[in-house]
Amino acid sequence: MDKETFCKAQPAAARILKQMLSGNRMAHAVLFWGPRGVPSSEAAELVTQALVCRNPDPDGFGCGKCLECRNAAEHRGIGVYWNSRLQKKNAAELQEQFSLTSEGSRVCVLENFDEATPQAANALLKFIEEPQPGITVILTAGERSAVLPTIESRCLCIQLRPMPEKDRAKALTQLPEDLRQAAASAGYGPEDFPEPDEFLERIMPAVKHYITLWDVPDGLLFLQLEVFPARAAQTTRSMVRLFFEALQWQVRQSELEAETKAMVFDALIQGVEAVKRTADPSLAIDQMASRIRKGINHDRT
Template sequence: MDKATFKKNQPVVYRTLSRALKQARIAHAYMFAGPKSAETKETALLFVQSLFCPHPDEDGFACMTCPSCRRYAARESIDVEWVELDRIKKKDILALQQKFSVTAMEKGGKRVYVLDGFDKATPDASNALLKFLEEPGDNLFGILLVENPGNTLTTIQSRCQLIQFRPGAARYVKEGLLAITSEENAKMLASAGYSLEDAKTWLEQEAFETIHEGAREFLENIHSVVAVYHMQKEVFPAKGPNTTKEWVRLWLLWLLYYIKRADIAPLDFEQKIGVTAILIETLDVLNRPVDLALCLDKVYARVRKVVRK
């Protein structure tokens, strides 16, 4: 993470975390709230590195180059646990509690956990974490990454210091991607709210273009059953390697991007409104446990119904 860019794009967050680090007044739990483009996960890594770095800068942040910083960037410390799942469950919190029931191994005795996407956690996971937060251990620090803090228990919110991120600049993300991909890819990923690092990760995967072309072909053939057949057989077959929430979400975002273009989406105004509503609703459905094959079949059927009107 480029600290100068962080300071420029998130000045309030930068000052708040800098003050905590310089004064050694670290809260037991933080809630980093903001969209993917805000780079909350990248900031969490920098903050974790800063808690252990022996050579912090004048603002208290990690140098990012020493052996300690490199070890935490590589996720090689047993005293920092990252939980990154589609949906965090009670068993994941209990496993975390069990792991941190022993003393820390690193110098300084600090232990840190990062819960990515905690606003999508199950109710049981939230209740389990609440008990964890009510009795924080010495030198134990938590960072909850959420897009919508309103989807977490108010009792959890009250036990965390809320750090609200403002949306990242789409222009910055787009410019950072143009050196490695097409303008269309860069524009879509930036407008969809992906951070620069997340966007680069997507682009590195072979399935990215499969999903991209799948969205384009679906809209080009939206008035024909060919569109559905191609999706079911080639792009998202049942139990196929690409039939995951992440790839389905990306496909939906490509559809929303293309639906504004008359040359790609041959739809009238009312049809565009109807299809857009279906896609946005499905994005919300993906935040909950769902049978993806059934979910996709419902999308195909509902879209077909709209375009036949």
């Protein structure tokens, strides 16, 4: 996403950034936050480019053409540290990296910081609280309230607004047509699917078939053996979460009774949260399927 596109889509955030960058008053720590689908990664890239660029424009944004800007767009470069899922060992790594470089602007970007482990977040508290000269920390999060208060209070918090659902659906051209609306409804945007994946073609058919089996043991077996086998390439957090969101959308469109829908939604919400926490997304699938099967059979008794 270039500067013009970002400024048009996020005018409030763009104004704040222009004021800081053009006046050389960049905050030492910034938190970009907003629901799934907002351009938080793109915002982090723009700020990183602005801080390392050799030839910034009058608003302070990067030129996008120099080596430093190109490297920043690829989440690399001297003085740039980029991490999308922080763990405690990463906190030690980044502090060691910055201790070895002391010249020029240095940028630390930590995406999905609301999903960082408490140990990792606490390990960075002093790094953010007492920044070294020339270091800027950029955090992104879906939920501002999920960031440790001791860290959130030390950041300039900038809210990003999501793209309208109908626009997201139109932009999700890399998804099969029957999955676009479900993904858009769940807040997904084009940036969530940077590369084509043939498994995406199978998600909605799998959702519809699972619904016909979810009240019997074969439903769980279908998910375990045919959709998300253990250690299969598609059995990832992101794909399992997308399946849960697509299933929720399909149930919402169905004619199931309100109580059944509420039960399924509750199981899926718990499933999404479990995907965030567990290292093995297969466990979240097993738990979700078991809750739905028990809930549906309980309603029938």
